[in-house]
Amino acid sequence: xxxxxxxxxxxxxxxxxxxxxxxxxxxxxxxxxxxxxxxxxxxxxxxxxxxxxxxxxxx
Amino acid sequence: xxxxxxxxxxxxxxxxxxxxxxxxxxxxxxxxxxxxxxxxxxxxxxxxxxxxxxxxxxxxxxxxxxxxxxxxxxxxxxxxxxxxxxxxxxxxxxxxxxxxxxxxxxxxxxxxxxxxxxxxxxxxxxxxxxxxxxxxxxxxxxxxxxxxxxxxxxxxxxxxxxxxxxxxxxxxxxxxxxxxxxxxxxxxxxxxxxxxxxxxxxxxxxxxxxxxxxxxxxxxxxxxxxxxxxxxxxxxxxxxxxxxxxxxxxxxxxxxxxxxxxxxxxxxxxxxxxxxxxxxxxxxxxxxxxxxxxxxxxxxxxxxxxxxxxxxxxxxxxxxxxxxxxxxxxxxxxxxxxxxxxxxxxxxxxxxxxxxxxxxxxxxxxxxxxxxxxxxxxxxxxxxxxxxxxxxxxxxxxxxxxxxxxxxxxxxxxxxxxx
Numbered sequence: 246x247x248x249x250x251x252x253x254x255x256x257x258x259x260x261x262x263x264x265x266x267x268x269x270x271x272x273x274x275x276x277x278x279x280x281x282x283x284x285x286x287x288x289x290x291x292x293x294x295x296x297x298x299x300x301x302x303x304x
Numbered sequence: 305x306x307x308x309x310x311x312x313x314x315x316x317x318x319x320x321x322x323x324x325x326x327x328x329x330x331x332x333x334x335x336x337x338x339x340x341x342x343x344x345x346x347x348x349x350x351x352x353x354x355x356x357x358x359x360x361x362x363x364x365x366x367x368x369x370x371x372x373x374x375x376x377x378x379x380x381x382x383x384x385x386x387x388x389x390x391x392x393x394x395x396x397x398x399x400x401x402x403x404x405x406x407x408x409x410x411x412x413x414x415x416x417x418x419x420x421x422x423x424x425x426x427x428x429x430x431x432x433x434x435x436x437x438x439x440x441x442x443x444x445x446x447x448x449x450x451x452x453x454x455x456x457x458x459x460x461x462x463x464x465x466x467x468x469x470x471x472x473x474x475x476x477x478x479x480x481x482x483x484x485x486x487x488x489x490x491x492x493x494x495x496x497x498x499x500x501x502x503x504x505x506x507x508x509x510x511x512x513x514x515x516x517x518x519x520x521x522x523x524x525x526x527x528x529x530x531x532x533x534x535x536x537x538x539x540x541x542x543x544x545x546x547x548x549x550x551x552x553x554x555x556x557x558x559x560x561x562x563x564x565x566x567x568x569x570x571x572x573x574x575x576x577x578x579x580x581x582x583x584x585x586x587x588x589x590x591x592x593x594x595x596x597x598x599x600x601x602x603x604x605x606x607x608x609x610x611x612x613x614x615x616x617x618x619x620x621x622x623x624x625x626x627x628x629x630x631x632x633x634x635x636x637x638x639x640x641x642x643x644x645x646x647x648x649x650x651x652x653x654x655x656x657x658x659x660x661x662x663x664x665x666x667x668x669x670x671x672x673x674x675x676x677x678x679x680x681x682x683x684x685x686x687x688x689x690x691x692x693x694x695x696x697x698x699x700x701x702x703x704x705x706x707x708x709x710x711x712x713x714x715x716x717x718x719x720x721x722x723x
Binding site: 272273275276277278279280282283284286287288291292294295296297298299300 | 329375377382383384386388592601602605606609617618620621622624625635638639642643644
């Protein structure tokens with residue numbers, strides 16, 4: 246039973262994104278290295294990959 | 305699966321259940337646990353067990369001449385907007401006023417997403433924004449006994465899998481599937497503490513909501529934590545206000561109705577920091593423990609690097625990567641390796657939970673029976689309360705989920721082993 250996202254239920258679509266507090270430099274470095282590592286695989290056919298992730302029916 | 309249980313619905317030696325749900329996705333139900341560490345280990349073990357099926361699936365693809373890899377995601381929605389999520393089951397004492405009891409939990413369940421939500425990018429025709437919970441938009445009712453036709457937050461189907469004179473099942477289906485162990489600790493731990501107070505008839509603040517469906521959406525889509533929901537008595541409070549009052553109520557009963565343990569302290573500490581993170585807009589306070597904050601940090605950082613809009617498919621791809629259950633490929637596991645996500649249990653506990661049932665509940669008996677039967681040539685049937693060898697054998701009925709010893713099961717196992 247496919248459902249679509251509801252988008253009209255009493256929230257602001259243009260609510261401002263809160264700014265995260267700066268994380269420690271050390272863990273930011275680790276996070277950046279990690280993103281470097283996976284960047285290529287995330288960029289490859291991202292749109293098609295995401296769109297093809299659909300289940301049949303479901304609960 | 306088929307090889308283990310000769311069907312698509314099997315109980316495993318770790319006493320859990322694995323089956324193919326509506327929609328052809330695998331569903332795993334942990335065995336009954338009476339500690340949070342057992343539960344988290346069993347849950348994580350389930351991810352590994354299902355992941356192990358991938359290798360077999362890929363081998364068969366390859367044999368069929370199809371070049372491809374299988375990705376398995378423990379997340380909450382697909383790209384078409386189908387929702388699945390996570391079921392939590394709490395065993396509670398049977399009472400005449402179950403519906404009122406369950407209804408009283410709804411304001412807690414609706415607002416807890418600001419700490420226990422999986423976090424997600426929500427795409428709308430007007431653009432994208434970050435939300436606390438992907439599951440929230442799929443809830444259409446507070447209580448119902450149907451789950452596929454309607455979308456209740458609590459499924460009231462009366463199926464305790466235990467002595468029905470004593471017990472009732474609180475079947476919560478409003479929660480998100482999450483990856484981080486501390487998030488699971490808080491999600492189930494705080495809910496358990498709330499239920500303990502409610503069962504002890506403690507006086508709790510009345511936050512009955514005027515409109516539950518609207519409230520859950522308002523809360524989900526407001527990352528500032530300032531949006532208010534209307535209460536039945538006309539007040540307007542934010543999710544953080546409501547959660548804070550519940551937290552204080554629970555705190556006031558520690559060393560009384562609630563025995564203080566290191567684990568309880570851990571839950572309360574994370575609960576409080578999670579609420580502060582939202583109230584003070586300091587997401588770093590929980591950025592290694594709560595899924596929504598871990599993912600928010602990932603998404604924000606990657607978005608900065610790509611200099612793209614929030615609805616960019618590469619960010620959706622990043623979200624999927626976080627929920628990939630593969631210990632080698634999944635982004636959650638890479639974060640874990642880098643110390644960017646905290647743990648509650650050990651790798652050894654997860655490995656053990658893949659093969660061995662929790663020892664302090666009925667699960668132990670089921671696990672021992674299945675293990676013995678699988679090692680024999682005998683056919684058997686098992687469900688949550690029954691154990692039976694096929695043929696002229698009696699069915700062993702296990703109605704007490706807290707009982708982990710039983711002479712009948714011992715005799716049965718002995719018989720199998722001597723066969």
